[in-house]
Amino acid sequence: MELIFERSKPGRYNQMIPDLDVPEVAIPEAFKRESELHLPEVSQPDISRHYTELAKQAHGVNDGFYPLGSCTMKYNPKINDEMAALPGFANLHPLQPLDTIQGALEVFTESEKLLGEITGMDHMTFQPAAGAHGEFTALLMFKAYHESRKDSKRHKIIVPDSAHGTNPASASMVGFEIVNVPSDEAGCVDLEALKAVVGEDTAGLMLTNPNTVGIFDKNITEITKIIHDAGGLNYYDGANLNPIMGVVRPGDMGFDIVHLNIHKTFSTPHGGGGPGCGPIGCKAFLKEFLPKFYPVATEKGVEFTTPSQTIGSVKGFYGHFLVLVRALTYILYLGKEGIPEAAHNAVLNANYMKHHLEDLYEVPYGGICMHEFVMSVEKIKKDTGVSALDVAKSILEHEMHPPTMYFPMIVPEALMVEPTETESKETLDEAIKVYRQIYEDAYKQPEKVHAAPANTPIRRVDEVGAARNPKIRYEFS
Amino acid sequence: MGLGKYVPATSSEQQEMLKTLGLSSLDDLYVDVPQDLKVTELNIPAKQSELEVRRHLTELADKNTVFSSVFRGAGAYNHYIPSLVKQIAGKEEFMTAYTPYQAEISQGILQSIFEFQTMICELTGMDAANASVYDGASAAGEAVNMVVGRKKNKVLVASTLHPMTIETIKTYAYGSDVEIELIPEVNGRIDQAALTTLLTKEVAGVLVQQPNYYGLMEEATEIGEQVHQNKSQYILSVNPMAAALTKTAREYGADIAIGEGQPLGLPMSFGGPYLGFMATTEKNLRSLPGRIVGETEDVEGNRAYVLTLQAREQHIRREKAKSNICSNQALCALTASIYMTVMGPKGLQDAAYQSYAKAHYLAEQLTEIPGFDRVYPGEFFHEFVTTCPVPAKELTEQLAKHGILGGLELENGLLWCATEMNTKEQMDELIAVIKEVCQ
Known part of the structure; x- marks a missing residue:
């Protein structure tokens, strides 16, 4: 496929704006650009074709099954996009007078009410740009909270060994020391191990429930109590909220702050990697530590306020507003009946797939799973040499996206499957057939699986070479 | 019948799938969730049709003012999008x-x-x-x-x-x-x-x-x-x-x-x-x-x-x-x-140059009005600060009535911005309104 720069010819031009209608003014020599600006010079018809060609070589939820564990690749409703494109939202300058942005501010206050109810939290900030950014924001609030109490010894964050990689990374950015706690045989937090590590230096715990092996930790209230009793705070990583929304709330489980991945649970497009949206909700006692620009409804209308002990701002302006408009549209459409319905069916679909695969693919943490389950290809690899990567690459031949690979790290040769509620039984049955066929191939013709994929636009790539000799931009001759 | 909320499974399919799993109800899927933690019903509005949600969101959008004439930047810029x-x-x-x-x-x-x-x-x-x-x-x-x-x-x-x-x-x-x-x-x-x-x-x-x-x-x-x-x-x-x-x-x-x-x-x-x-x-x-x-x-x-x-x-x-x-x-x-590709080097530089030239035209016109002076001397690109002879907020409120988003109020004046989107006509109208307000 040609690069856009390879389609370029000097002198091609698309007229977009009228000629200048005011006198010309010279730019002083001292500030003039010296080097030539190489940007594509391509006509509109060819630009259109270029991107259509790129689109054909992309796989989205709209192209086929996408059970990427931990990413909740559910259908992205089109009404959401239409609402976000309304000029009354899209064309608002962020620094307009308050009386001209009341509708936009109501998007914030209304979303706070709905998401607060779904999570069991009292207040929300919409400033964080993505889940990891929400984690970072929450940990800054942890730090500020302990400091406000002159409790300066609390420098450790406890993270289960099955946690998302962003948890320890976020804690590291806030200068916390990370303490890993092992999982027990059921894949849940080992209570004795947890009790052994908490103490006066515990700043808090970061946990996702259901956890990354798809199990709901039934000891959850005991876990959060151990942390609270030690003087720490509990942080809920909301990446796995989808299977429990409308069923059980993090706020009732004993969590003090929760982040949401709006682009996962609340159906907004993943966009090839973003933009996400990672609001955090907190209990009332943490309100004063929230970021700036906290919208509050008053008699005169909605106003921005600054919490008295705010941690500051984690980005410019107020957050990914247009992403939130999409989520609000989704929540109102589903309503109090549709939210739990989505959760139930996400869980049903995951269990149905697991049931039809676990006789072939080992599921190390059994029982009823939530929205996702993790299979291990370890035994298959031992028997045949076919790895989790090989299985994933074979799945590509069937116009399906593979599961998440090699995560969580507590499961060797892991494949993490999250079908979501928006997939039909027919799609699940088809995927089950494909996964079972690949298992058979692994034993009968492993070389075929090693060589997969055979029918994709490109074959397996040289990743080592890419990292050794990085070529990360096009060079103009 | 399902709720019609992006979930394809029919009730009979759900029953069939539950039967496969040896379960009798959807609630059985949540055995690990402590009973006392379960939510009976969320306190949020009931489901709505797509048309109703569209009406609600459109109403919210309509409560906002979209300015036809924008002279404010400060980190968010109004440029033409092909x-x-x-x-x-x-x-x-x-x-x-x-x-x-x-x-x-x-x-x-x-x-x-x-x-x-x-x-x-x-x-x-x-x-x-x-x-x-x-x-x-x-x-x-x-x-x-x-x-x-x-x-x-x-x-x-x-x-x-x-x-x-x-x-x-x-x-x-x-x-x-x-x-x-x-x-x-x-x-x-x-x-x-x-x-x-x-x-x-x-x-x-x-x-x-x-x-x-x-x-x-x-x-x-x-x-x-x-x-x-x-x-x-x-x-x-x-x-x-x-x-x-x-x-x-x-x-x-x-x-x-x-x-x-x-x-x-x-x-x-x-x-x-x-x-x-x-x-x-x-x-x-x-x-x-x-x-x-x-x-x-x-x-x-x-x-x-x-x-x-x-x-x-x-x-x-x-x-x-x-x-x-x-x-x-x-x-x-x-x-x-895509934007840079459609504009190309010439188009992007033209939009940039027009922003520069128009900001300079605006600065010239504004500073001819008594009480509007550049606060800081020297070269600028497409934004500049002027003093304001009347309380800045008062002026921007008057401008808003004419569909104009004026410069951003700073402690010492107004931060103005112009881009290729501002026509000479718009700028001349802005100047006329300001003269009216300040006289």
């Missing part, structure tokens, strides 16, 4: 994909990021750019974390940066215990004499914005020389539109270029989602945070693109990570690439 940009960026294949982990079926996304990285390198004059970060302000926070180390833990930040960027840097630094010191300003620009005394051996980097918050051009080359004499890294935050026409960050001597990409085809969107970009020289490549796409080959020797240099990321480093960034702004980056 039709093709919105159409292509709205393609479902781009919208509904995620991070391109599986290169074999993601070449379209990967190549578009490679093209974006190249265009950002072209705008900034740098060797390497990442796939984007959240926005310009968080890019500044990430850049600060990039330059500090064990021995040098201090970064000097120009007080002429956008206040929200300064705020964000301070918040990031509160987490990482990096020491931030503001470089004082004189006449709206960095006080270079003060900078000289602030440049000590603990200083890991210096962050400057060009053009600065007041729209003024800093003496960025001279500042860069001072910074390098002190063996510190020079971070320049640039406006990508201005960068098409003026010296690149590299030409000013910067080691790291960052900025807010919103002017490149993204609507003002009430502040987000926007697009943070980061670029640097080859020697800094491995400390650049965020996703990076590289060119390589597949097993048959075909050119291919893949996520690369991932050993820098939190997936591997976990406890030692300096950045936790996981998602990026891929769709916004794609939008910016």
Whole structure:
């Protein structure tokens, strides 16, 4: 496929704006650009074709099954996009007078009410740009909270060994020391191990429930109590909220702050990697530590306020507003009946797939799973040499996206499957057939699986070479 | 019957699937959830049809005022967005994909990021750019974390940066215990004499914005020389539109270029989602945070693109990570690439030049009105500050009544902005209304 720069010819031009209608003014020599600006010079018809060609070589939820564990690749409703494109939202300058942005501010206050109810939290900030950014924001609030109490010894964050990689990374950015706690045989937090590590230096715990092996930790209230009793705070990583929304709330489980991945649970497009949206909700006692620009409804209308002990701002302006408009549209459409319905069916679909695969693919943490389950290809690899990567690459031949690979790290040769509620039984049955066929191939013709994929636009790539000799931009001759 | 809320399973299918699992009801799926924690019913509105939701959201949108004439920038800029940009960026294949982990079926996304990285390198004059970060302000926070180390833990930040960027840097630094010191300003620009005394051996980097918050051009080359004499890294935050026409960050001597990409085809969107970009020289490549796409080959020797240099990321480093960034702004980056492609070098430079010329016309017309004087002398790009003879808020309220979003109220006046979107007619009308209000 040609690069856009390879389609370029000097002198091609698309007229977009009228000629200048005011006198010309010279730019002083001292500030003039010296080097030539190489940007594509391509006509509109060819630009259109270029991107259509790129689109054909992309796989989205709209192209086929996408059970990427931990990413909740559910259908992205089109009404959401239409609402976000309304000029009354899209064309608002962020620094307009308050009386001209009341509708936009109501998007914030209304979303706070709905998401607060779904999570069991009292207040929300919409400033964080993505889940990891929400984690970072929450940990800054942890730090500020302990400091406000002159409790300066609390420098450790406890993270289960099955946690998302962003948890320890976020804690590291806030200068916390990370303490890993092992999982027990059921894949849940080992209570004795947890009790052994908490103490006066515990700043808090970061946990996702259901956890990354798809199990709901039934000891959850005991876990959060151990942390609270030690003087720490509990942080809920909301990446796995989808299977429990409308069923059980993090706020009732004993969590003090929760982040949401709006682009996962609340159906907004993943966009090839973003933009996400990672609001955090907190209990009332943490309100004063929230970021700036906290919208509050008053008699005169909605106003921005600054919490008295705010941690500051984690980005410019107020957050990914247009992403939130999409989520609000989704929540109102589903309503109090549709939210739990989505959760139930996400869980049903995951269990149905697991049931039809676990006789072939080992599921190390059994029982009823939530929205996702993790299979291990370890035994298959031992028997045949076919790895989790090989299985994933074979799945590509069937116009399906593979599961998440090699995560969580507590499961060797892991494949993490999250079908979501928006997939039909027919799609699940088809995927089950494909996964079972690949298992058979692994034993009968492993070389075929090693060589997969055979029918994709490109074959397996040289990743080592890419990292050794990085070529990360096009060079103009 | 189901609720019709994107869930395809019919009741009989649900029963059939439950039977397969040996369960009798959906509630049986939640055996691990303690009974006393379960929610009986959410206290949120009942489900609504698509039409009802559309009405509600449209009502909310209609409560806002969309100004036909915008003379306000300050971090969010009103530029023309060609039709093709919105159409292509709205393609479902781009919208509904995620991070391109599986290169074999993601070449379209990967190549578009490679093209974006190249265009950002072209705008900034740098060797390497990442796939984007959240926005310009968080890019500044990430850049600060990039330059500090064990021995040098201090970064000097120009007080002429956008206040929200300064705020964000301070918040990031509160987490990482990096020491931030503001470089004082004189006449709206960095006080270079003060900078000289602030440049000590603990200083890991210096962050400057060009053009600065007041729209003024800093003496960025001279500042860069001072910074390098002190063996510190020079971070320049640039406006990508201005960068098409003026010296690149590299030409000013910067080691790291960052900025807010919103002017490149993204609507003002009430502040987000926007697009943070980061670029640097080859020697800094491995400390650049965020996703990076590289060119390589597949097993048959075909050119291919893949996520690369991932050993820098939190997936591997976990406890030692300096950045936790996981998602990026891929769709916004794609939008910016399409925008730059449609505009081309000539079109982008024309839009930049028109913004420059129109801002200068506006400044000339405004300062002819008594009581409106430039607060800071010197060269500016497409923003400038004037005094205001009447209370600034009073003036902007009057302008709003005419459908005009006037300059942003600052402590000492108004921060004005013009772009290619402002016609001469609009500007003349603005001047006429101001004259009426102030007389």
